Amino acid sequence: MALLLNKKRKANTFFKVAYFSPVVMSLVVISVLWLYLLNPNEGMINNVLTHIGLSPQPFLTSPDQAIFTIVFVSVWQGAGFQMLIFLAGLQNIPGDVYEAAQLDGMNKWQRFIYITLPLLKPTSIFIFITTLISAFKLLVQPMVMTQGGPVNSTMTVVYYIYQTGFTDRMVGYASSIALLFGTMIGLVTLAQRKLVKEDEGG
Template sequence: MKNIGLFVICVIPLQVGTALGLALIINKKRRGNLFIKIAFFSPVVMSLVVISVLWLYLLNPSDGLINSALQTVGISPQPFLTSPNQAMLAIVFVSAWQGAGYQMLIFLAGLQNISPEVYEASRIDGANKWQNFVHITLPLLKPTSTLILFTTLIGAFKLIIQPMIMTQGGPLNATMTPLYYIYQTGFTDRFVGYASAITVIFGLLIAVVSFLQRKLTKEEEA
């Protein structure tokens, strides 16, 4: 639970912030928007297993492309997935990179539903771009942001593929997550009763989060 808590705290602001930033970029008509949409949405439709294997090679501490790039700018090679301090952060980065494109399109739909007349009225009153963003864009995106926040939160709690493929829960259990622990307990160690008990408790936790999402969403609609 500590590991998944760290993952949730790190991945939500990174993934949601990246998605909002990309949506703001492509919301304005400019050359290259189609490339950005394709580039960041492509990982969403790819298998998580394929993505995990890809980044497993990229983050290889001895001959990975990331460390080769770091060495060219004078930074020593990093252990990444073999370090208890860096492994979960590496998985956070990979997960945010993989999922940001989906939230980007949802944010884009929300931005396009905001009437241009609202921004025009604020410009007449002398508001700058930052004031428009704080006082118009963010408040009007609140229902969309609430939906994205809770769907990302629930998705983060279900983390299993990345640690299973990239680290096998290590090093030193630094990337062991509840779902992966349930899998190992039930299918590898064959403690089916214990794994079932963990599943029930974890399911109740997800149910509480889902209930809060529905409650807040209904309040926004009201």
């Protein structure tokens, strides 16, 4: 998406807004919207599948499909933010580097492999770590869409902490889990800083 928008086109502003709009929307609203779309009986997605000759899918009511469905919804919601970060990284790459590579006979694929990807390494590390932390903090989507089910297949760490502390009233146990979880996030953050520093030093 970032590579497509990095080229000058008249409709780029429209597509930037379209890609980024799910990021600024409430996660509750997005979750409810996808609940209607993924409804196994009346949802638009299953209606489309039926019209093209495929069988309807259970999606959120299946222990095998529910977590992957929530992952898809989360990716769809966050892709616009990641796209803008990658776009900023692409626009920071000097144009004369590509011009010199083109004069040396590199084709588009070689310029992407040997110039774009290496120069986007700090941006890629940042996106990877922030996305990983966001995945650890996943709460709203399973809470609204599945309540951790079916058969606890979408029970995330944060949602488990919430249920243990606020629903089951086991505050001490929930606090212990939250402390361990915070420590894990801290270690991931330290790892990110180390990777970025090594990249800058190299």
